Structures are given as structure tokens and as C-alpha cells.
Amino acid sequence: MASATQHFDAVVIGAGFSGMYMLKSLRDTLGLKVRVYEAGETVGGTWYWNRYPGARCDSDAYIYVFTFDKQMLQEWEWSERYPTQPEILRYLEYVAKRHDLKRDIQFSTRVIGGAFDEHTNVWTVRTDKGEAVTARYLIAAVGSLSHTNMPQFKGLEKFKGTWYHTSRFPKEGVDFTAKRVAVVGTGATAVQAIPEIAQQAKHLTVFQRTANYCVPARNGKVDPEVVKARKADYDGIIKRTRESFFGQEHYSIPKSALEATPEEREREFDKRWDAGGFAFWLANYQDMFFSSEANELCADYIRRKIRKTVKDPAVAERLIPQGHYYGTKRQPLDTNYYETFNKDNVLLVDAKTDGAIEEMTEQGLRAGGKEYALDIIVFATGFDAMTGPLKALNLQGRGGRMLDQEWADGPHSYLGISVAGFPNLFTITGPQSPSVLSNMPVSIEQHVEWVSDCIDHMNKTGKTTIEATSQAQEQWVAHVNDIVNLTLMTSANSWYMSANIPGKPRAFLPYLGPEGVGGYRKQCDEVAAKGYEGFVVA
């Protein structure tokens, strides 16, 4: 006799920051029966998968944490300003243990499909282990940067050496000693990995398609007095980050860069440059993201820094970004990145001046008509961001509509948390929410708590389905686009604009609200306070 299908109140997909806290909230706060599926072998998400040399967070670690458990904030000690991947993974393991999360997580299991039954109002979720379960609610906590953009280079199968993608590095690591190595890509990941690999490899060739504006990370031990003061002030920190623009303690200068005198501007730029991290990006003149003239002043400052740091003027010029405004791409943080190009064993091959990569060969790769002999290729080619992991779920909503088809021209969501035609589905830090444009734990906690409150409300009022209306959704999509169209962000070929994936429809993926994550939180809370305005609750 076939065994009855197991039924859960909620299925959560993914066990990174988002899925872990979602489980905690639904199971321990609401008392629901929850199953989490995770493709990886343990918790951690991003910090389980991204094991490349130099992998670390770029958010200051004191805010790159869960805040729902006050004792953890006091107990946990980070070893430096931006801890490395193993340390962040250790932190997430510690959270899982403390809250006994693993007993409801099924690891090494990928969700390969989900279908909503309009008669029973439940989701059936299928996994790659041949399992099918049902659930009232389906929560995609699949991550914004979890769907690897695997390189599609011609001839890759011919390459006799070994190759890796940064987000799928082997657990045992890679020994680059005495090897001829290539790194393909110069985004935030590559900027972390390149200096580390260059220290080990016999020779490193960096293949650059687009130069990026990098600012100093200024990693290091945090002064114990600062750590102590922060621990004493976590309530304040939580309040400030939640109300802030980017979920960080960075505040823009409330003035136009064009109004400042050159001396004043230089002083302000120096301050942010010296502070390191996202200060130059997120705490600069308020018109930096809006005015090309203001932006040019910031860009000029960075260009001067690059020219000063990189000894060979021809290499410096190739490392200077062309054709996009400063800040319109994910900000890479630099620890010896520019200095690395002063090393004798490092070569920069720039697609614009030296020729783009044409194909992989048996011995290495060919770019601009020239063959480069290699033992190892590291692809730092990033992710099919935000929509990629959701489209890969094969979700079927009302009337047989498929999520990937609904989003054929880019994402359509309501508040970045819900999709019309897909009842009882929630997307944590989904497209068209602040997500990747914020310090993500702040946005993750906000979404998880909103979803949890919503499900609690549903249960308490005896309702069974909640679904965004198409009208509310299309108004939200228009709002997201109207706001971002006022900025310089849309001009860049960035992954924020979906431009890194061939054929991906050009659309701005996150939400850059007029009042940032603080304003967005208020909008979400108002929707709930008005009885889930823009949703049909039945």
C-alpha cells in the first residue's frame, strides 16, 4: 500500500540565514509543523557554498548577524571586521545548534518542483530524492545569489587542466602552488580571491571583461573597546539599521557633491576612503546615485587612487572602469587587489584592450587571438541573481501558470515577497525587495517576521489562502521601476540590471525605495495593518 503523503503547515526551501530563521519563527514561535529542504549538506547557504580563497563578508560583521536572539549577540565573538567564510559558517552552525534547527531540515535534497492545488489549497512539493510532500504554505528561502552562473565558454570540455567556479569550490581547497592559474572575472568575488591566489600561484592571469571601482576594505581586528560598546548598544544598533537606508550604519552626506568646495569634498572622500568598507559607496554625497556630475567627482577620486597604487601606468589605465557610473555595480572591497597587479607573477588581460576570451583550449584558453597556457582556471562569473533560484524551482500556480513563464520578461512581484497567481507562496528577499541592496540579515529578518506574522494572522482568523492581486503587483512593479529610473543604476550593465546573463531580460532586480529598507519596512507593515491590502485573503 502506498504510504500517505506527509503534510506540513509549511515547507521552506533553503537553509541559509533566511531558511534557518524562517524555520525558527514558524516552528518555535507559531508552533507549526515545518520541513526545510536544503540542497547543501548543512546549514549556511552562501557560506556553505562559497569556499574560494579570500571569501569573507563585506558587511561589517557586527551587523552581519541574526538579532532575534539577544544572547547570541552577546555571546558570539567575531575575530575580525570581515570574517572569512569558515568563520561565518561556524557562526551559522552555532545558531543551528543553539536553536536545534537541524532536526527539521532535510539536507542534500533539492526541490525540483512545486504545484498549487486550487481545490485543496495546498502545495505539493517534489524533491530530487523522489519525495513529494504537501504544505499549506511554501516559503522560498532560496537566496538571491545562489544560482551559479556557470561559464558557457566554447571548448571548456577540451581543457586538460582543472577548473572551478568560485561558488562551488571543493571542501578540501585547491593548492595553487607552482601552478599557472587564471581567474576569469573581476567582480566582488574575484577582487577577494585574486590577491590570495596570486600569493600562492606560480603565475596568475586575470581576465577582465569590465573593470570595477574598488574601495579599501580595511579589514583587521576590531578594537575590543569598540566591540564592548557595540555589545552594550545592540538595541540601538538594531533600531538604527532597521530604520536606515541600506540596513547599515552608513548615512549619506545631506548635500550635493557639487555644492561642496574641492577641499571639503576631498576631506569627505578621504574620511570615507580611510574608514573603509561600504562607507565610500553608501555614505557619500546624496546625489552620487542621481547626478552624473556628482558621480564623476567620486569616480575621479577613485581613478586617482588606482593610478597612485598601480605602478605600471598602462595596467592602471586598464584597471580604471570605463562606461559605467561609480556605485552602479556591486561594490567590491579591496584588500591588496590593486597592489596585486604590481607583482611580477600577475598579468592582466583586458577584454577591451587585449581582446575577449574566445575559447578554452586543451592547454588553457585563447583570448584576443593569443593562447594562454594554464593548469587551473577559476571562474568568478557570479550568479543568475535573484530570479535564477526561483525560476529553477518549477513552480506552478493557479491555472497551471509557471513562475518562469510569468517572469519571462523579468520579475513581477508584490513587495518582493509574493507573486500574483501563486497563493501562499512567499519569497524571502525576493526580486523587487531591497534584498541585495541592503545588509541582508536586516532584510531577511524583516521578511521572515512579516511572513510569520502573516501566517499567524491567517491561522488566527481561520483563513486558508493569501494571494497578491495582479493590480497591486503591477503597481508595485511600476513603482520599483519609476524609482530606479530616477537614478544612474539603470545605465549600468550590472547583475542588478540582469545584464550578466546572456538573454536574461533587462530589468532592475532589487528595490531601491525612496527611504531605503526603513521606508520599505513601513510600507510592508502598513499593508499588513490595512488587512493585507493588495492581497486577496480567503
Ligand SMILES: Cc1cc2nc3c(=O)[nH]c(=O)nc-3n(C[C@H](O)[C@H](O)[C@H](O)COP(=O)(O)OP(=O)(O)OC[C@H]3O[C@@H](n4cnc5c(N)ncnc54)[C@H](O)[C@@H]3O)c2cc1C
Ligand atoms: C561571496 C558572497 C559574499 C556575500 N557577502 C555579503 C555581505 O557582506 N553582506 C550581505 O549582506 N550579503 C552578502 N552576501 C549575500 C548573501 O547571500 C546573504 O547575505 C545571505 O547569506 C543570504 O542568505 P539566504 O538564506 O537568503 O540565501 P543563501 O545563503 O543563498 O541560502 C539559500 C539556500 O537555498 C538553497 N537552495 C536553493 N535552491 C534550492 C532548491 N531548489 N532546493 C533546495 N535548496 C535550495 C541553497 O543551496 C542555499 O543553501 C554575499 C553573497 C556572496 C555570494
